[in-house]
Amino acid sequence: MRKANIKNKLVTATINGYKITVPADTTILEAAKQAGFNIPTLCHHPDLKPRATCRVCLVEVKGQRRFQTACNTPVGEGNEIITNSQAIREARKTMLELILADHPQDCLQCSRNQNCELQSLANEYQIRENPFVRSAQNLPLEDSNPAIVRDMNKCIKCGRCVEVCQEVLQVAAINTAHRSGDFCISTAFAESLADSPCVYCGQCIAVCPVGALKEKDDTAKVWQALNNPELHVVVQTAPAVRVTLGEEFGQKPGNITTGKMIAALKRLGFDKVFDTNFTADLTVIEESRELLGRLKDKGDLPLLTSCSPGWINYIEKMYPELLPYVSTCKSPQQMFGALAKTYYAEKAEIPPEKMFVVSIMPCTAKKYECTRPEMRSSGYQDVDIVLTTRELAQMIKQTGVDFAALPEAEYDEPFRVSTGAAAIFGASGGVMEAALRTVYETVAGKTLEDLDFKMVRGLGGIKEATVDLAGKKLKVAVVNGLGNAKVLLEKIKAGECQYHFIEIMACPGGCVGGGGQPFGTTKAEKERRLEALYTLDENSTLRRSHENPAVTQVYEDFLKKILVSNVHELLHTYYTDRKY
C-alpha cells in the first residue's frame, strides 16, 4: 500500500553531517553504508528481515526522543542522523555489556573463537570489564543427534535461526518460547531435535552469530582413523567444497581450490583422495534411467530428486505419502561409500572392514545420512564420517600447512575423472541440468548443441523449463530451498502437478549455501560460488555424465558383472515414513 506510493520517491537527509539522497524505503543502516559509515549490527543478517531486537545498531535522529535502530528504520526526509556520538557509543556498549552479562565467558574454548560476531563487537567496543551481574545459565547441551549441537547457554536470542527455520526453510522445528529471562529458542515442548521436524539442514548454524549452534565435531574421530596404521583411510570431496574452502583461509568467495584441497588432504594423511563428482556422474546415469523408465512405464511422476539429505528428511517427516515419487537413487555421497567399500576394496585388495571412508561435505544433514541403517550395502557403514567444509579447514590449520602455498594435486584413480555436469551438482538447478543433458541425448539420440540450461540456474525460488525430447515435451522444475517445496508438494498431492521431473535442494542456493559452509555466507557469497561452479563446468572437456569413461568402466568392470539386485542395493535406497 504505502510502499507503492513511496516507491520512486527520494529522500534527502544527513548522516554525521554528510548529505545523502536515497530511495524513501532505504534503512538508516543501508544509507549510512552508502555515506561511508558502518553501523554495528548483531541480530541483523543481510539476507533476513530486520528484527531490531539486539538494539546494538542504535543511532540518534535529531528531534526524536528515543534512539532509533538503524536496521529497520527508514531514512526520513530531512533527518539529521548521528551514528557515532558519545551517547550512541555508550548506549551500544551498554547493550553489549548486558548481552555479555548473560553469556558464558569461555571464548577460548568456544568453536566460534575468533569467528564470532559478538566477540568482534566486544573487542571493537573495548569491553574490558563488565559492571553487570553475571546471569549466564548452565543449561545442558543438546547433542543427541548426529548432525547439530545446540548450546543454548551461548544463545543471544537474536532470532536469526528461527526466521531461517520458520520462514526461509518453512520447517518450523524451532521457535521462540517463554518470556523475559526465560525467553529462549526451543523446539515444541523442548523436545530433542530428533523428535522435532528438524531436517538437519544446518541453515540455523549458518546464520548463528555466536557458538550456540554448531555441527557435531567429528574431527577427532578422523584424526584417530588417520593415526591408525591398520586402517586404509580414503576421503571424498563434494562438488561444492572446492569453491568455498578457500574462504576459510582468507581467500575470496568462489576461488577454485580443488588442487590445493587435494594436496592438503594428502598432507593430512589420507591414503586416497577421491572425488564425489565421480558418483555425481553415476547418479545422473542412474537417475536418468529411472526417469525414462517411469516415463515409459507410466510410473509415479513427477520424479523427485534424492541428492539432498535435508530434503529427504523433510519429505519423510512432512509428506511421507509422497515418498513413491522420490528417486530411489542414493545421493552421490552414499553411492561413493557403497562403491568404495565394494568395487574399490576389491580392486585395491583391501578388506572393507579395514577401510575408513570420510566425506567432506558442505552439509550437516550428510552427517545424519551416513548413519542411516539402510546405508550399509557393503556390509559395513558405507561412509564412516562426514566432515563439513568448516571442520576440514580446522584440520588443515592444525597440520600447519600453508594452504595458499600448496602445490596443486590431483584426485586418485579409479575415481579421478568427472564431468562438468557433476561439477554443477553443488548449485541449485545443477542436478537438473546435468540430468537434462543426459536424458536429452539418450532420448533424442543426437548431440545437444547448447548444453546450458540457464532457466534452471540462479537463486530464484522455483525455476521451470520445458525440454523438447524428440517431440515430447519434458516439463521440469527446480525448487531452490525447502521453503519453496510445499507449493509443489501440495500440487502433487492434489494431482495438479504438470511436471515430470523436479529437483529439490534443502538449502537456498543448493550446496554452495549448505549448512556446513564457511560462516558469514550471504547471497553475495553464494553468487560468487555458483559462478565458480559454472566456470568449472565450462572449462571441462567432458560436460555430460554419460561421457565419463571412468563411470563406463565401473559398469563394465563391476556393476554389469554382479546381480541386478546387488547393483540396486549398492546404488539405490528406500525411504521410511517418519511422519512428524
Place this chain on the structure above:
Amino acid sequence: MSKLMPLLSANFGKIRPTSVEEYVCTGGFTGLRKAIKMTPQEIIDEVKTAKLRGRGGAGYPTGAKWQQLYDIKHSPKYIVCNADEGEPGTFKDKRLLEKDPLRVIEGMTIAGYVFNAQEGYIYIRGEYAAQQRVFQEAVDQAVAAGYLGENILGTEYSYHIHVMTGAGAYVCGENSALLNSLEGKAGRPRVKPPHLAEVGLFQQPTLVNNVESFANIPTIVQIGGEKYLGYGTPESGGTKLICLSGTVANPGVYEIPFGITLRDIIYDEELGGGPGAKKKVKFFHLGGQSGPCGFLSQLDTAYCYQALREKGLSVGSGAIVVLDESVCVIDYLLTVTQFFMHESCGKCTPCREGNKQIYALLEKFSQGKATTADLQLLQRLSNLLPKTSFCGLGQAAATALSTCLKSLRSEFEAHIAGSCPAGVCFTKQGSGDR
C-alpha cells in the same frame, strides 16, 4: 461543586448492564442513531474537536489516529478494542466492561461504521473471565435488538463483534503484540514500520483503541465534540476514569473532569479522602507501574495531559496509587521492577537484560550492599531503557525508577550509607518473600 463528572459512568450500578432496553432508556444508542446519518469524515471531525486522547496510556490523539486510518484506501479494515487492562493499579476498563458494556459496543460500532469495517474484535484479558461473559451477553443482546450484526438499525451496514481473550500477558496490552495474540501467535510486539494502521490484524489496516476511548465515542457523537471538550481543559477534552488505590480512605474508580488537581483527587472527601488520620503521603504513582512517581511538591498540578507533562508526570492509564511514609522507595521499586522483569516478552536486550540488572542492583540497595557505583549504574540503566527498548513496555519499565532517582535520591544514598529511612530494608532475609 462536585468534583465528579459522570459521563461514561452515568449508568454504573443503575441499569442491568446487558439490558439493551434499559441502556436505551438512559439515552443509549442515540450516538449510533445519529452517527449513521452522518458521514464518516463528520464523525472523525467531532472526535478531533473533542480532543479525545487515547485512554489506554499513551494518550495519542484519537481523532488523528482515526484520520490516518480513514485516509488509507484499502479494505477490509478491522476494529480492535484493547481490553487487555494489565497495568497494575488500573481497573477502570473492567468497570466499563461489567457495568456498561453496551456503551463500549456502541462506540466500537460507530468506529466500524466510520471505517466501513465488517468485523470488530475485543481482546479482553484472560483474568477478566467474568467480564468476558457479561460482554458476550451484551453483544448477543445488541445483535438481537438490531443494534449490531446484520443490517444495523435497518441500514445496509452490517458489523459483528467477536469477544476474544489471551492468556494474561501484560505485553499483550501493547497493540501489535495484542494483534499477534489475536492471530494465535505468541504475544510479542511487531517490528514497526509498518504501522498498524497500514498492516494490522491479519495484515489489514486496523484501528486499535482502548475500552475507555471507545466508550467516549457515543457521548462525543451525541453531544458534539465541542461540548465534550468543554468538560475538560482546552487541551484535554472531556472526562477521565481514574483508579484510586493505595493509602487512601476511598479507593475505587471515579470519573473526573480533566483539570482538577492531584491534591483534590487524593484528599477530597468525594474522591480519595486522604491517607487517613495518622498517615502522611510520601509519593504517588501515576498511570500504572509504567508511569512516573509524583511527589508532594507536585500535588497542586492540574490533572490533565499538558500540565502533568510539564511536571514530568503523565495520565497514563488513569491509575493513581498513593504511598505513605511507611513505604521504602527501594522496596517499592523492587516490586515494580519485578513486575517488568516478569512481564518482559524477552525479545529485546534492554528490557530482557536491563530489568534483570535493575532488579539485582535494587536488591543490593535493599540488602545494604550497594555502593555509589551501583547508584551510577542504576542511573545509567534508567536513562537507557526508555531510549533503547523495542516497545512501550521496556521504554516505560524504568519510568518510576527515573522519577524516584530524581526526587528521592537521598533515600538511595541513605541505603548506601546503611540506613533505610522507612525502616523496611536490611531486616528481610534476602528477597525470598517476593
